[in-house]
Amino acid sequence: MQAAIYTQTGTTDVLRIVERDPAEPGPGEVRVKVIRSAVNPTDWKSRSSSTLAFPEVVPNQDGSGIIDAVGDGVLDVKVGDRVWVILAAHQRPTGTAQEFTVLPADRVALLPDNASFDLGADLGVPAITAHRALTTSEDGPSRLAPEALAGRTVLVAGGAGAVGNAAIQLARWAGATVVATVSSEEKARLAAAAGAHEVINHRQGDLVERLRETAPGGFDIVVEVAPAVNLQADLEIIKPRGTIAIYANEGGDTVTLPVRSTFTTNARLQWILLYTVGQEALVNAVVDINRAVADGAFKVGQEHGLPLHHYALTDIAAAHQAVEDRVVGKVLLDVADPQSAVAAGS
Ligand SMILES: NC(=O)c1ccc[n+]([C@@H]2O[C@H](COP(=O)([O-])OP(=O)(O)OC[C@H]3O[C@@H](n4cnc5c(N)ncnc54)[C@H](OP(=O)(O)O)[C@@H]3O)[C@@H](O)[C@H]2O)c1
Structure with a gap:
């Protein structure tokens, strides 16, 4: 061979x-x-x-x-x-x-x-990472299924990326309201095709202002790919007991946090590395992802972002x-x- x-x-x-x-x-x-x-x-x-x-x-x-x-x-x-x-x-x-x-x-x-x-x-690396990001919040859910994220608002940074695409599709399947950020019009079309309700070009205008307009009540979960660039904005729009799930260091590897204004958010910074999530998280993700696929809610190709x-x-x-x-x-x-x-x- x-x-x-x-x-x-x-x-x-x-x-x-x-x-x-x-x-x-x-x-x-x-x-x-x-x-x-x-x-x-x-x-x-x-x-x-x-x-x-x-x-x-x-x-x-x-x-x-x-x-x-x-x-x-x-x-x-x-x-x-x-x-x-x-x-x-x-x-x-x-x-x-x-x-x-x-x-x-x-x-x-x-x-x-x-x-x-x-x-x-x-389905492997992108979908399991996205599943992890959507299932580590203090107020749940710990598993994804239809309605598991009903009433929740999810922000996916970099919604045209492979993990971002998976996060949008899984969050939509689970009933969330999904907002994505992207860096271009082409990527905006892809994030919308994946199922994002709203897509914001993070290179245009004031990101926090636009996120507040889109989700006045704030976000329950942020799926974050570029914390060095976005974390300050994330902290301004995260709801109390919300989760900022960080899985990559796109845009820089160092983050500086003001302590007081960070702890007043009562939010969780959830760091993610697939290699050490543990067998139970992997198994649960596989079951839920396969269910989304079987439901026809998770697809690939240009027409799905x-x-x-x-x-x-x-x-x-x-x-x-x-x-x-x-x-x-x-x-x-x-x-x-x-x-x-x-x-x-x-
Ligand atoms: N921790 C883990 O276990 C784990 C698992 C999977 C992947 N990763 C890492 O995650 C990253 C993405 O993987 P991928 O497969 O999704 O790659 P990808 O398809 O190349 O996507 C990368 C995305 O990063 C986004 N990005 C870069 N700077 C951004 C910013 N300032 N704000 C918002 N988005 C930004 C880009 O979106 P825009 O151009 O639209 O901004 C792009 O869509 C890689 O660094 C990878 O190594 C980590």
Whole structure:
């Protein structure tokens, strides 16, 4: 099989395509025939970091495909099942940028029948992060479902990003009123297509004033991608006992907070890192996300606010570069034809 690897960290030049024998799944493991491998910012950040986690790394956390073999003791999935994968390369050397990947069985989830492999490859990092951001508030909810966020107002910063898109779709499905910020007209159209009730260009006018006009009562939850830029504004519009859920450091890595005016908000700053949320949060997110997908409330593509950019596995360097260059939408590697999964599963 073909696999993309790197044996030293650095620019996209370190990525190479090699031939490997597919690994056999051990006890409690499954082998997935990969159909789509998705590239997230975390994948290029790991590739270009100063530390090589394993002597040889197959990148990419997210993907979708079909179960091709199961090890002893695997009961929840069987050969032929369509699946999406969860944190494939976390603390493991082999991610989804290869034709077959072996994973612990608890790192795959069944893909609902109505979901494409393209959608399945977008569900891991972006949707689970968005689920976490929407479920850590003092006054709940701890799970997402229709009406779980009814009566709540959610602000999604960067609503045309992959996580932002997922946050808008999940919050809408759960019944929230959703406001998104973006930096351009093109991104405004995408955030609206994802389902945001109101979209504000954060580069035009006074952001706090415009957020107050849009939601005079304030926001229950802020899903924040750029705290160094936005936190002061967030603190001005958050409701008492509201949550500012911070999952990235876009726009700067340092935040300075005035203590008194911050504690008078009675709000919560919830820091998020997917790699350490714990198994229970991951499992709950997977169940709720799959329900949203099955309900037809979570989709991908330009018409749902997330343009897709397809690359061949052999073009992984260009795919990683596109994400590093902040392409708008989702970058996918077409590792196999979806029709091959139909044939294998039938
Ligand atoms: N903590 C975690 O576990 C976790 C999980 C997933 C992702 N992340 C991180 O989250 C970030 C986004 O990931 P992604 O996959 O969604 O990337 P993406 O699709 O490239 O989106 C990035 C978004 O950041 C937004 N942004 C940048 N500056 C902004 C500002 N001042 N105000 C509002 N939005 C701003 C951009 O929106 P505008 O151009 O419209 O402003 C853009 O849409 C990355 O840094 C990634 O590493 C962290």
